[in-house]
Amino acid sequence: MPRCYQCCFHDWVCENGIVSIMRIETRALEAFASVMKLGTVTAAAGVLARSQPAVTRSLQQLEERTGLALFERRSGRLVPTPEAHELYETVRETFEVAGKVERRAEEIRRRLRGELRVACVPAFSQRFIAQAVFDFSQLYPDVVVQVSTRFSAVLAEDLRAREVDVGIVTYHLLDETLSCSTFTTCNEVLAMPREHPLATRRNVGLRDLAGERLVVLGDKDPYRHRLEQALAAAEIVPGTLTVTDSSTTACSLALCGLGIAVINPISALELVGAGLVMRALPELDAPYVTTLVHRHDVHPTGFVRRFLEVVQKVRDRELARANELCKSMP
Incomplete structure (x- = not known):
């Protein structure tokens, strides 16, 4: 100097x-x-x-x-x-x-080493995120990927605090400090064991749920509220309700015969191989909305941008599969 x-x-x-x-x-x-x-x-x-x-x-x-x-x-x-x-x-x-x-x-340091921190809500935390990470690892085998499951409010806060790079949250998220794009707007589906009488029908309507046991999420879940409003408007009274706070648990309960789960198709896909059958319910206007989020102040380059592309391809593939399964006969 x-x-x-x-x-x-x-x-x-x-x-x-x-x-x-x-x-x-x-x-x-x-x-x-x-x-x-x-x-x-x-x-x-x-x-x-x-x-x-x-x-x-x-x-x-x-x-x-x-x-x-x-x-x-x-x-x-x-x-x-x-x-x-x-x-x-x-x-x-x-x-x-x-x-x-x-x-x-x-x-x-983490970016220089090649690390990616991904977090998602429970509905995406099993097969879906595993498939996305696997596909990504085929492109970037040396990048260390950290995967965690968090609820939406916590996940968004962790993104702002730079503790997560990419996240999937439920509902629409508007935040000037984050880059947010709609990830899914797919309709909720009916999930039931293959032995259920409605599983043999290609088309199922709201009136078919009269007297049927249902598996639903907690009373704060907006999709449950839409279902209840639709049933009430059609003067349909379902059977006994089984309530849970987890979409994955709802599918497991349905598979065990405790009722028909009204659930997002991503969660239902987890147990299709175990005998769960999916059916569409067009009369129910309850799109499952999620948001793909990453930090707005860091432009996604390199492997971060590629992961965003990969996870969207997995989404398209999984939703197309769910659509086909809703039409197939057991």
Whole structure:
């Protein structure tokens, strides 16, 4: 570095007070933040895996470096001063920024290593995502793929926090920080064991469900609400309901003979090989809407973009298969 540049840099550092900041050790800031958050030196020492005298020395060092009285000693306890509370807000924000730096650095390292983090809602978490990852691995055998299952709200938050690269969530998702595109709008189907009388019929209508046991999702599920509204409008009363919060479980219950499941075709495909039969129900207007999501601030290039292409091809293939199975006879 040329001497003149060194001098300019030194002057700039001094003018901006960075020398003083750099003299405050990270350990002192960690001790201060822990005591402020937990309330006692003992608790802070336990979390930081340090001795209590070491934490106390760190607090004294911080007071010396800042020139502020940060704690008052009352009956053997440290009581934060108003100045400590004011400083803590900045220290907390500093650690939050440091955390963002660490996450961004890890993201860059992961991209250079060749890693892809994929998450999806439970309906896609078995055969579907496994097939997508398998097809992708044929193109990029050296890329490490991490697959996880999460509910939509958590998944979207993890995408914003850069903990997931690509995700599939239920319903429409609108978020300016994320790139969102409609993934499926397929109709719900009827799923039943091959021994069920309706399995021998190619066309099934709402009136065929009169008196039939049904397997449905929880009372907060919008697709269940649409089914109930359609049945009520047609003055159709079904038989006993079996309720679950999992579409995969609903298909298993249907296969065991506990009723006809009204479910998305992706989940129903999981058990077709075990004897589950699918039938379309055109009278029910309840499209299964999902969204394919990736971060908007990172343009999908290379293997990320290719995975987006692969997962959409798997979707097209699986939905075409579901459509054919709805027409086939057991």
